[in-house]
Amino acid sequence: MRDMQPEAYKIAMVKLNGMYSYCTGGACRHKAILRYFGQTLDKDNCTACDMCLGEMDCMDNSLETAQKILSCVVRIEQRFGGGYTALVLTGSGDKRILENNHDALSTYGLLSGYSKHTVHDWIEQLEGQDYLRKVGDFNVLNVTEKGLQVLKGNETPRLLKPAEKPANVSRVVEDSWEGVDKGLFEVLRKLRTTIARKKGVPAYIVFGDATLRDMARLRPSDHVRLLEVKGIGEKKSRQYGQAVLAAIKDYCHASSIDMDVDGIPL
Ligand SMILES: [Zn+2]
Known part of the structure; x- marks a missing residue:
């Protein structure tokens, strides 16, 4: 942008600011686009964009x-x-x-x-x-x-x-594959499918992907350690703990990998 003529730079900045406002504006997306082209939307809620649907x-x-x-x-x-x-x-x-x-x-x-x-x-x-x-x-x-x-x-x-600040550690850990044993993750994913089918509920109700990753990362050997996994409370531990712990133990023994790995301190 530095090589631009001052006038072109000014116009580019106005456009960039406009784009920034569009992204962060909080206004109906359709309204904003129509406004850009000099038109108006005659209703307050377009019932179709992320803003109007309350997804923000x-x-x-x-x-x-x-x-x-x-x-x-x-x-x-x-x-x-x-x-x-x-x-x-x-x-x-x-x-x-x-x-x-x-x-x-x-x-x-x-x-x-x-x-x-x-x-x-x-x-x-x-x-x-x-x-x-x-x-x-x-x-x-x-x-x-x-x-x-x-x-x-x-x-x-x-x-x-x-x-949220990008340095929000828990978010980073949730999304990260660092330290996750992918083989074990697959085993646990299959177990989740089996449980979900048996109970007739969607898989994510049983465990979220972040929870599966954390299990495959921490590889708990007992119920106490299992509670350290993200998304596992007393209830889930009681419901599925036995099956999960057995699967983790079998996998870790068969592949000779450590259990009870310490989590990343938050
Ligand atoms: Zn809208």
Whole structure:
């Protein structure tokens, strides 16, 4: 992008920002696409996209969070952009904020439990749903008529839960094949199919894949160790423990591999 003409760079950045808003916007996908082409969708819920079907993980207190953001935009007199607003809400000690005495506002630090990045994303989401409008060359935030309804509590925007940090260890462990004996995994998968058929339930009800992987990784020799496996509680241990432990023991003896491997500390 650095070799681009300044004008082309500017246009590319506007397009990139638009794409980012589309992905993180919290608004109906169909509405957003139609809006891009200058058209409107005459219903609030298209009943077909991930947003409208409620497949996205939304904040439980979207209304309250949105009200904090919108009232902050009002308090700073609708004269600043999203980045600055996010700094005020997260209680930043930024020089500009102190110079403007915005650390004295009642909305200063109202969202200090969140990162500036998260708050900025929510601002974009509010803009994507027409509760905020960006005005002028500096993208100064203005509260729209729809936004005022949020402040009155008459309307609730959709704000997405902040994305989990990539360093979320348990997630990584769940998805990872590290230390998993694939032969044993296959044996356990077949056992799961047999159990599921016998009980007439779907396989995932018996054990999830992550649980099978963890079993094939930790290779427990008794019920106590079995409880260390992800997704195994007292109930599953009682229901299927015997069959699982027997299968693990047989496999490990036959292939001369260790049992009771220590898990990755979480
Ligand atoms: Zn939709």
